[in-house]
Amino acid sequence: MEFTKIILALALTFAVTVAVADQSPLPSTRASRFLQANNPRAAGHCRRNGESCSVGGGTTSFCCGNMCVNLATDHNNCGACKKKCKYTEDCCRGECVNIAFDKRHCGTCDHRCLPGYFCVYGMCNYA
Template identity: 45%
Template sequence: MKVMQIIFIITITVSSTVITTSSTSPVTTRPSPARPTSRFLADKQPLPNPRAADHCMKDNEICYLLQGKNSTCCNNKCMDLSEDKHNCGACNNKCKFTNSCCNGECVHLAYDKRHCGACGNKCMPGGYCIYGLCNYA
């Protein structure tokens, strides 16, 4: 008789747990993105230049009024010739892959004593620039 009571209690316990744990709420799924997302930050496209849509129609005065004194009209767009890597110092003057544009000049920030690691960062007189650090040893 005791065995029957234990079996009865076990069946009641199992059936009550099955009933209480079953859920009738709808399953919500997130829609998948239209294009695959990348887990690498380098794959993300840079934000477009907000002034890229400004057409200067080969008139440098428009660029001067919109962006300042270093701006000029290149390929019908206002460009800052002192900082733009693709128009460095002059229209369509592209810097090499590892170079940067500083004050309208293509420089290698890792080894240039006048622009060591960043534009305008000069090393001390007699010093040298290695890997973008002044007097690195």
């Protein structure tokens, strides 16, 4: 009886090991030169902080940390390089705002509440 339990435990351990090992490996973060033309992470690199660069669609952005970013909407570079918005804030027009209570950006960027209404929990005139 004891021998059967040991064999069963070994069989279960083997089955779990095979199931875990069968998962496909994570993709490499390094892309070959052949694939860089189709890799969205490969595009948008720049060399000098503060220089202007163009991202697809013709939108103008700036170089921050060797990446082209839009300072008007980037949560980690809001209005300036390395100016990170708090967890409860969003980057609207280069300014960190709390979209749950800001009547100029209520619930989302550029959604202005009507005059006399307040923004509460991301909705104009809640309650």
